[in-house]
Amino acid sequence: MPELPEVEVSRLGISPHLIGQRIQAIMVRQVQLRWPIPGEVQYAVGREIRDVRRRAKYLLIDTDVGSLILHLGMSGSLRVVDIDTPVQKHDHVDIQLHNGKCLRFNDPRRFGACLWQAAGETPIELLERLGPEPLTDAFDGRRLYELSRNKTLAVKNFIMDNQIVVGVGNIYASESLFMAGVDPRKAAGKVTKGAYEKLAAAIKQVLAHAIQQGGTTLKDFTQADGNPGYFAQELQVYGRAGEPCRVCENPVQSLTIGQRNSFYCKKCQR
DNA sequence: ATTGACTCCTGATGGC
DNA sequence: TGCCATCAGGAGTCAA
Structure with a gap:
């Protein structure tokens, strides 16, 4: 399930084959796919x-x-192959x-998208309302603090909102909240300034680290050159329900927040 | 306006 | 072994 680091690693992998x-x-x-592929994509021919480029989890x-x-949705992958390479199932x-050569897009679950943005026209709505990139200075703890005042939704949902900050998916939301010691269920408006500064730093760190590692892969990520992706980096809490917390050894808890599986340590996260 | 629920889809998984 | 039910999940869209 590509999160921002996987998309960035895909970009790095494919761009040398494409540019020029x-x-x-x-x-x-x-x-x-997620939406029907518009005929306008043929304008690129x-x-x-x-x-x-990359904006949030979109590749441009x-x-x-x-x-x-x-x-890439949650199961999409890109590879650069010879044009006559036999197609496989879900090579859309x-x-x-x-x-x-060709850039081949495969996506079993078809949650992905292929769209067209005409040059010089107003950005399609998908890209228009996106918050800042997490790895830029436009994103920091102060932004999280200020935008969260009076909000009652869980802080985990808050940081997964693309208008607040882009690219924080379900896995890295759990991981960064653990790293910052923040209870994922806590109302976003009740989280302190200091905690948000830790959280913003944790988000940056966990994403940057994952990009450095070549992207976390849980299941089916394939690097752009066709080699299998790295296996999951040492995730602290995600997917570790019942296993000991790496810090305090209490069992990691799992619960559903906003229809999403969430993992946390009730002793380390308050 | 804010928040939560629902939706698309297929492969993996678990139960019997 | 096979069959079925269940679930996961990004993020837009709808409903309360």
């Missing part, structure tokens, strides 16, 4: 790829006339290049 290449064709085998493949927007989109 001309798109020869875009083959869509399955139109029905014949254009040279100028850059491959830039051409002069616009950008292809890819989202090929972005074929003039050099005989």
Whole structure:
């Protein structure tokens, strides 16, 4: 389930193969992803790829006339392969290049997306309302503190809100709350300034570390060159229900917060 | 306005 | 071994 680090690692992996290449064709085998793939993606055909960027968990493949927007959902992966490589199940989109390679998008659960952003037009709504990138200075504890006043929703849900900060998925929400010693159930408005500063620092640290590790993978992440991703880095609480806390050895708790599985240590997190 | 529930989809998992 | 039910999960959308 790609979280921001996996998307960033994918970007790093694919961009050297794409930048400077001309798109020869875009083959869509399955139109029905998160949203139907719009016909406008064909505007990219014949254009040279100028850059491959990331915004939140969206990848943007830039051409002069616009950008292809890819989202990996929770089971999507990208690989750069030869155009004649036999397709596998769930290989939904090929972005074929003039050099005989193609970027192949595979997504079993089809929660991913492939969209089009025309150059010079107002950003599509998906990208318009996003909060700051977690690894920039625009995101800090003060922002969390100020935006959370009077909010009653659980702090875990708060930090997973893309308008507050992007790229904090279910796994890293649990991990960063553990690292900061904050109870995930606590009302966002009741969390202190100091705790938010710890939390913001923890989010930055845990994401940066995961990117450095090549992305955490729990199940089916495949690196852009086709090699299997690294196995999960040493997760502190996620998926460890009943196992001893790595700090205090009390059993890790699990519960559902906002329809999401959450893990925490009731002794270390208050 | 805020918050929580529901939704898309398929593979993995567990029970019998 | 096989079959079925259940669940996970990003994030947009809907409902209260």
